[in-house]
Amino acid sequence: MGLAAGAFGWALMIWLASQFFSFSLGIGVVIWVVLVGIMVVADASKNQQKAEAQDSKKCVACAELIKRDARKCKHCGEPQSV
Numbered sequence: 001m002g003l004a005a006g007a008f009g010w011a012l013m014i015w016l017a018s019q020f021f022s023f024s025l026g027i028g029v030v031i032w033v034v035l036v037g038i039m040v041v042a043d044a045s046k047n048q049q050k051a052e053a054q055d056s057k058k059c060v061a062c063a064e065l066i067k068r069d070a071r072k073c074k075h076c077g078e079p080q081s082v
């Protein structure tokens with residue numbers, strides 16, 4: 001009886017410890033995933049901005065960003081010199 005209770009106590013301790021570690025591990029994974037996600041999103045938006053900057057120019061008339069190849073401004077209709 002005493003042995004069984006001790007074994008049960010140990011099992012409980014080990015179970016609690018494993019719960020605690022898996023919880024910490026879970027938090028660690030969540031933080032890691034969030035950080036990586038932020039980095040990926042930040043990098044993607046940076047690349048997108050760069051691509052947009054390379055692919056666009058400012059309208060000479062209204063200064064809105066338009067496609068570099070545009071012949072006419074989509075905002076004000078001003079003809080663009082390519």
Ligand SMILES: [Zn+2]
Pocket residue numbers: 059060061062063064073074075076077078
């Ligand atoms: Zn314009």
